[in-house]
Amino acid sequence: GLNSPFAFAIRHQGDPETVVDATNNWWGTVNGPTHPSNTFNVGAQGNAVSDLVDYAPWNDTDMTGGNFAPVTTTNPVGSFASIQAGVTASNLDGTVNVAAGTYEETVTIPGGKDNLTLLGEGRATTVIANGIKFELASDLTGLTISNFTVRGNADPLSSTVSCTDAGYLRDVEFTNNLFDGQDTIGMCFYIGSVAGTFSLIDNEITGYTDWGTVYLGEVTLNAGSAGPSLSTVLFESNYIHDNKGSSVVY
Secondary structure, three states, X not given: OOOOOOOEEEOOOOOOOOOEEOOOOOOOOOOOEEOOOOOEOOOOXXXXXXXXXXXXXXXXXXXXXXXXXXXEEEOOEEEEOXXXXXXXXXXOOOEEEEOOEEEOOOEEEEOOOOOOEEEEOOOOOEEEOOOEEEEOOOOEEOOEEEOOEEEOOOEOOOEEEEEOOOOOEEEEXXXXXXXXXXXXXXXXXXXXXXXXXXXXXOOEEEEEOOOOOEEEEEOEEOOOOOOOEEEEEEEEOOEEEOOOOOOOEO
16 A cells, blocks of 8 residues: 555655655656546556655656646646646636546635636546536636536535635636536536626536526626626527436526
8 A cells, every 4th residue: 555665666754845856757657656646547547656756747658758747837837737736836817738638636716816727638538527616715807717528526515616605706718618417416507606707608518417507696787786796698509408407597
């Protein structure tokens, strides 16, 4: 098991304030080393590393391989082994580019990451396995999420995409994604507070079992007094099928 000192290709036992730079190595598979922080194609990863070992990017073939990381960012430029790490590292106006593969994680996006873009390599091949959750202690403005398959339950309310905190989700766009409830998840979207423009364009939504495939909660249309206003909902060219709830947008 990984608790054995002999289980690791590299095991850090020194100063906890230091990190071993083990980037640009081949770990026996294109999926990188086995470590909880590597969510890329879990179950098909290579030799294990311990904590405090920096391993991304890695070589994508033995000996002569080029540098590869499943997740890269633009602001700042960086290489990561999970979507969450890329989101956490990104500054305003950043893009998180995600290679094809299955990512065994819930992607949590906090407030203040304004104008952030999450871009998958292709919606049929780039899978977020455990949903997307917004934790908004403050507002989040200008988010775009494109080219993913998103599955799983991100929230106790049983939804694949959830936002139930105090902040508002403003000017958000979901484009060319597949949201798959797998006949076990209640709702696709449960968004507590949304403002500005909310866009769902060219998505596929399937396999949801409860009322309201898309639930928008504290919404004030056209500058009412209850809070920030939702000025526009764009719901265009979506393929919605094999859902069992009573309505599509609630």
